[in-house]
Amino acid sequence: MDLQGIKDHWQTWAKEYGTDLRATTKGVTAKALEVDALCRCIESLYGADAAMKVLEVGCGNGVNCFKLLERFPKYSFTGLDFVPEMIESAKSVKSELDLPDERITFGVANVMELPTDLAVYDLVITDRLLINLNTTALQVEAIGKLAKHVKPGGHMIMIENSTTTYDRQNRARVLAGLPARTPYEFNLFFDEKEIIAGLAKAKLELVDTEDFGSLHDLVLYVLVPMLNGGVVDYDHPLVKAATDLSIAVSAEEKNSFGSYGQNRLYKCRKLAAD
Numbered sequence: 058m059d060l061q062g063i064k065d066h067w068q069t070w071a072k073e074y075g076t077d078l079r080a081t082t083k084g085v086t087a088k089a090l091e092v093d094a095l096c097r098c099i100e101s102l103y104g105a106d107a108a109m110k111v112l113e114v115g116c117g118n119g120v121n122c123f124k125l126l127e128r129f130p131k132y133s134f135t136g137l138d139f140v141p142e143m144i145e146s147a148k149s150v151k152s153e154l155d156l157p158d159e160r161i162t163f164g165v166a167n168v169m170e171l172p173t174d175l176a177v178y179d180l181v182i183t184d185r186l187l188i189n190l191n192t193t194a195l196q197v198e199a200i201g202k203l204a205k206h207v208k209p210g211g212h213m214i215m216i217e218n219s220t221t222t223y224d225r226q227n228r229a230r231v232l233a234g235l236p237a238r239t240p241y242e243f244n245l246f247f248d249e250k251e252i253i254a255g256l257a258k259a260k261l262e263l264v265d266t267e268d269f270g271s272l273h274d275l276v277l278y279v280l281v282p283m284l285n286g287g288v289v290d291y292d293h294p295l296v297k298a299a300t301d302l303s304i305a306v307s308a309e310e311k312n313s314f315g316s317y318g319q320n321r322l323y324k325c326r327k328l329a330a331d
């Protein structure tokens with residue numbers, strides 16, 4: 058899909074679903090896992106008591122920023138998204154919660170054309186943003202642009218879909234007698250070889266990866282469909298149980314369920330100033 062088509066898609070969902078989580082995902086349980094993984098990663102980097110500055114690009118209607126602000130009340134958050142309706146929704150939640158600008162701000166921006174006066178942050182986050190760029194070259198370019206807004210010694214956390222783990226998940230489906238799935242036409246999953254090679258150019262070092270969604274995705278996309286004629290059922294009680302178990306286990310040990318989740322967390326450190 059071309060870039061305008063991708064933007065149109067997100068604009069449609071923003072208008073249809075407003076402040077609801079559904080504007081940015083069909084997966085309530087997957088979102089709970091993403092937020093948990095982000096919180097654990099940030100806590101391990103900076104703890105909860107510091108006053109860190111965080112930027113999320115592709116923030117949608119602000120779900121991550123609001124959740125992280127609850128968990129890290131001393132941090133300040135900036136959310137940017139290229140769909141004005143997403144940002145209007147984020148701002149309306151902000152005013153409902155009566156949150157001041159010092160704690161959280163939102164603005165309209167395309168990751169490929171970030172504002173020239175955008176600050177430098179302790180931490181920059183993407184969560185299923187870069188998979189909306191339709192070539193790997195553009196994804197690498199965007200990582201370079203984002204990395205310019207990370208302080209030296211600061212971090213960039215990307216939660217993005219990977220072909221590596223998606224292929225493993227699909228292999229499990231095929232072994233179970235199910236057809237392989239294909240990504241949405243508005244998504245291009247990470248080609249990790251190219252992406253990881255591109256990190257060095259952005260002066261980023263890959264410190265860690267986490268497969269926080271493996272058990273969840275095996276249950277949602279393989280095991281439940283094996284039992285019910287191939288249907289992916291987001292509301293199946295086992296999916297919620299897998300989510301709860303994953304969160305509990307991950308608090309003690311990460312990556313316990315293999316590499317079958319389509320979302321991966323990439324923790325990167327900025328090595329030097331630009």
Ligand SMILES: C[S@@+](CC[C@H](N)C(=O)[O-])C[C@H]1O[C@@H](n2cnc3c(N)ncnc32)[C@H](O)[C@@H]1O
Pocket residue numbers: 067068081082114115116117118120121137138139140143166167168169183184185186189190
């Ligand atoms: C899958 S949603 C994720 C939203 C949010 N990160 C979350 O996890 O809840 C992807 C978001 O990225 C935004 N987006 C896609 N391409 C973008 C671009 N080039 N620049 C800025 N935002 C973009 C979309 O408008 C959408 O809100």
